[in-house]
């Protein structure tokens with residue numbers, strides 16, 4: 001008798017409690033330029049000072065449409081060898097009851113996909129984007145070291161608590177790291193656009209704790225006014241790997257799909273995980289959260 005095939009394992013993102021609404025209180029909207037070609041020395045100086053820069057129309061509607069189609073194809077399983085689709089933890093119970101279209105609105109993130117879709121790779125290797133990244137990386141050639149798609153399904157999309165990206169990366173603390181967050185749908189405060197604490201990238205590592213996620217303690221953030229980064233499709237945010245940022249739960253009926261790429265100077269070596277925890281790990285340091 002032959003053994004039945006093992007069902008494909010389905011990956012789930014964390015299940016997290018709802019955050020206190022006071023954690024996301026934007027008092028202003030992020031500043032920037034219209035096009036990638038507008039980035040010159042003044043914008044590089046702005047990025048160094050504030051830790052971010054917005055480009056409101058970085059990609060054309062055709063480029064956004066192509067990348068979105070690439071993402072949807074991967075979610076729909078057109079590449080059976082692509083495995084890195086993570087569903088919302090809260091969708092676990094209902095997933096078996098959903099049809100293919102509805103499954104789309106239960107996905108939280110995808111990772112390591114650029115070699116599986118040429119349309120997505122085209123954005124991560126876009127010549128204008130790479131040109132803009134060089135001065136932010138101290139003149140070095142940009143190397144992509146992380147590609148993700150972050151999705152907040154209507155009503156279901158969970159928070160990504162406040163954090164610094166370098167708390168997740170195994171590179172020496174002083175390495176320049178630039179995050180690029182690209183809106184595929186319109187991103188608003190209601191559907192969970194990015195929120196930032198400008199200038200706080202200069203303050204060094206903030207301790208992180210495993211709470212709703214690997215995150216900065218809520219008590220450290222409460223009472224702080226943030227800057228929101230609403231974007232139209234094709235708009236992007238460039239941000240420093242040390243800049244504290246987070247996104248609230250999607251409380252709206254609208255999808256929020258985004259791509260996030262991270263770059264560093266080509267050839268940068270990795271460091272052991274202990275180094276990251278020495279700087280960012282909150283546990284065992286006699287502090288409370």
Ligand SMILES: O=C(O)CCC(=O)C(=O)O
Nearest residue numbers: 150160165245246247258
């Ligand atoms: O897009 C989001 O919801 C948050 C993205 C983010 O900050 C991250 O994954 O580091």
